[in-house]
Amino acid sequence: MIETERLILRAFIEADREPWAEMNADPEVMRHFPATLSRAEADAVIERVNGKIAATGVGFWALERKADGLFLGFAGLNCIGHENLPIFGLWEVGWRLRREAWGQGYASEAGAAALAHGFGPMGLARILAYTAVTNTPSEAVMKRLGMMRAAEMDFDHxxxxxxxxxxxxxxxxxxxA
Structure with missing residues (x-):
């Protein structure tokens, strides 16, 4: 578990399943992904993510707002496991938030905490982030996190x-650093 000023980053709990499924079924939230997720697909993501967290201590943690316990989405670190990607095996920082949480700095706050964990306790030398070229909001978060464009690593998914x-x-x- 990681705490920031406004957030708790933690493993998913049972109460997160419904808002997570709703978020991943929202076409606006998923507009930069190939498709929305069904409830079964959303549940499967939770199982995979929690499995990684249990095995390694890191993953895409659920985001909980400290002030009221509201589930906001997820953010964290992941070792890229898609063998077809040219960035396979590298560490990424990522986030996905429900629409109501957009524009409030939560992705940047959670991303900064994840980066600090990756560079601190994990001792990683490099962390990347990637997104569809259309996803300018996530690209803006990457820039706010002090990340630099690596155009030579861009790829067709x-x-x-x-x-x-x-x-x-x-x-x-x-x-x-």
Whole structure:
């Protein structure tokens, strides 16, 4: 568990399942992804994420707002496991928040905490972030986190069909100080 001024980053709990499923079924939240998620798919993500957290102590943690315990989404660190990606095996920082949490600095706050954990206790030398080229809000968070564009690492996502506007992905990196 990691705490920031306004957030708690922790493993998912049973009470998170419904708001997580609703968030991932929201076409606006998922507009930079190939598709929304069904309830079963959303539940499967929780199982995978919590499994990684249990095994390694890190992952995409659930975000809880300290003030009222509201579930906001997720953020954290992940070792990229898609073997088809050119960035396979590298560490990423990532986030996904419910619409009501947008524009309040939560992604930046959680991302900064995740980066601090990655560079601090984990001792990582480099952490990257990637997103669809259309996802300018996430790109803005990457910039606020002090990440630098690594255009030479950009790629076409193999799980997104050719011609789809979200196929091209951009990469940002941050190195340990």
């Amino acid at each position: 193999p799980l997104v069909p050719e011609g789809n506007p979200i196929r091209r992905h951009i990469v940002y990196v941050k190195d340990a």
